[in-house]
Amino acid sequence: MRANDSVSTGIALSWLVLRAMLLAVVVIGAAVLSPLIGWLIAAVALGVIGAALPQSFAAWGSVACLLIGMMIAGPDLGRTMLAVFVVHAVHVLTTLNLVVPVGARVVVGALRPTLIRFLVVQAIAQPLTLLVMLGATAGVAVIPWAVVAGAAALLALVFLLISSMKAAED
Incomplete structure (x- = not known):
């Protein structure tokens, strides 16, 4: 390779975008799913820690706070289906943040397999959630x-x- 050679990649996302996405999913999920302010604050605080320090695994703690808040609120089909989406999204984004170092850029095309897996799991999990919730309330x-x-x-x-x-x- 010579000095005037260059490498061209596709569109890339900063590591900050992945962390901001994680925080956004946790905050929106907490706002919609947790009826109690204490569990909401705990979920958001753990989401902030998880976004800042992915190796702390705090984002998974925010999932626990969301689920505890949901259990207190009682069963609801829409909230349960949203919880399945939010928990899976937090898991995927936290896992991605664990392997993307600070200062790195991730080519969007490299995230395609992760997105496809996410969509396939959601395509299976959402109808199953619907069936379970309908069966539980019927x-x-x-x-x-x-x-x-x-x-x-x-x-x-x-x-x-x-x-x-x-x-x-x-």
Whole structure:
């Protein structure tokens, strides 16, 4: 490589953007999910510490504060689905912040696999959350059908795994 050579990358995000995203998710999640001011303040404080010092794992503590606040408030479908999203987003952003050093820039294209995994997990988790919440609030008559549906889903998963293992062997 010569002195006049240059390296060109795509659009990149600063490490500060990832930390700000984590803090924004925690603050918005706490504001919407936690009805008690004490748990809200604790969640935001832990979110600030987690964004400033990812190696402290404090952002995961903010998730605990959010969930405790939700348990006190009682079951609600919309809040539960939002909690599934917020907890997963905090987990993903905290994990990213652990591996992105201070002063670094992350090419947006490098975050694509993480985004795809996030969306796939949400595509699975949100309908399951909906089913569980509907089953929990519907009463006893729904429970036998939930068992049958769960058994059918388990059989479908086993069939899918066995067929994919056989295809991999061939």
